[in-house]
Structure formats: structure tokens, C-alpha cells
Amino acid sequence: MLPLVVYRDHxxxxxxxxxxxxxALALRGAKLGTTSGGIHELSSKDDYKELASTIGEADIYAVKGYDTDFRVMSYTEIDGQVYAQLFDKTNDMTISGGAELEERLYGKEDRKLIYLTLxxxxxxxxxxxxxxxxxxxxxxxVFFEVEQGAFQKFWNSLGK
Structure with a gap:
């Protein structure tokens, strides 16, 4: 089960x-509350109450530079060590266009994973x-289509 947090009914x-x-400290915004845990594979819809989670008890904060309607973070300090995790609200997103993709994409080897540091x-x-x-x-x-010329130039620059 994915790590998750319930905040404002989402x-x-x-x-x-x-x-x-x-x-993480530089990104930590206002404290929003503390999770109670309680969500697991057999949880019912009624268990998804405010600040319930799969991560146990953790303080939840806004993230500076991001709307809490999209992203929040957990932040915990234990013996001087900081543990932080970001959580995104990806339900209720509206996509303005595009066709459904078949699962054929996942069977292909023609893909690359990249990491961008912001x-x-x-x-x-x-x-x-x-x-x-x-x-x-x-x-x-959801998949985003990139302008083909720019995408292909970037793809080719990555190598194998």
C-alpha cells in the first residue's frame, strides 16, 4: 500500500x-496537524478521516512554494536526524484533453527514467x-505530450 495521508477530505x-x-527545513511551512495512522489494506471508507494515514504518527506541514491543495509534507526529527516526505493530491485533477492510452506503453522497453533537481x-x-x-x-x-522536436532532441541527448 502506498504511503498516504488524508488532509481536508482528500x-x-x-x-x-x-x-x-x-x-526539508527550508521548505517546511505552517504545521497542518499530526497524523494518527490507522489506514491499512483492509480499511473501509469510514477510516479515511482527517489526518488518518499509512505512515503512523507524523507532523504534517505545508510546503513553501506549493499550494496545500496539491502538496503537503511530513517532517520528523529523531536524535537530530531529519526525516521528511512529500505527499501529492493527485485525485480530482481535471485533464483538458488527450485520448486514453492503451497499456501497450508499459510493455515497451523504449522508455527512460530521468531525475531533475529543482x-x-x-x-x-x-x-x-x-x-x-x-x-x-x-x-x-496521466501522460503529458511534449512537442515532438524538443522531445526527440532531448531523448537523443540522453543515450542508453
Whole structure:
């Protein structure tokens, strides 16, 4: 089961964007609450209450530079060591266009995984699908189409 947190009646799942504990304090915003745990594989819909989670007890904060309607973070210090994790709300997203993709993409070898480090020192994992010129972020079953010329030039620069 994916790590998740319930906040404002929405499920935030473990982000494909990561950060080092040492960089987390600079991104930590206002405290939003403390999770209670309690969610597991056999949980019912009624168990998904405010600040329930699969991560046990942890303080949840806003993330500076991000809207809490999209991203929150857990932040814990134990013996001077910082543990932080980002969570994204990917349900209730509206996609303005595009056709359904067949599962044929997942059977192909023609894909590459890249990691981008942003100015805020978070690292984003993206999956590139070469032949189609598509990009997937995280666990969201949505693909973004990139302008073919730019995508192909970038793809070719990556090597194998």
C-alpha cells in the first residue's frame, strides 16, 4: 500500500518528488496537524478521516512554494536526524484533453527514467516514453505530450 495521508477530505499519496532531510527545513511551512495512522489494506471508507494515514504518527506541514491543495509534507526529527516526505493530491485533477492510452506503453522497453533537481532542492522523477514522445510523473495515470522536436532532441541527448 502506498504511503498516504488524508488532509481536508482528500488523499495525498507519496510523491514522486523527493528531498533530502537536510533540505526539508527550508521548505517546511505552517504545521497542518499530526497524523494518527490507522489506514491499512483492509480499511473501509469510514477510516479515511482527517489526518488518518499509512505512515503512523507524523507532523504534517505545508510546503513553501506549493499550494496545500496539491502538496503537503511530513517532517520528523529523531536524535537530530531529519526525516521528511512529500505527499501529492493527485485525485480530482481535471485533464483538458488527450485520448486514453492503451497499456501497450508499459510493455515497451523504449522508455527512460530521468531525475531533475529543482531550485528548491527537491528531485522529480519522470518517465519518458520515446516513440510516443510522452512523459509520466509519479503514480498518476496521466501522460503529458511534449512537442515532438524538443522531445526527440532531448531523448537523443540522453543515450542508453
Amino acid at each position: 488523499v495525498y499519496t507519496e510523491s514522486a518528488t523527493t528531498l533530502e532531510g537536510a533540505d 531550485e528548491d532542492k527537491t528531485t522529480v522523477a519522470l518517465v519518458l516514453f520515446g516513440e510516443e514522445g510522452l512523459v509520466r510523473y509519479g503514480h498518476v495515470p
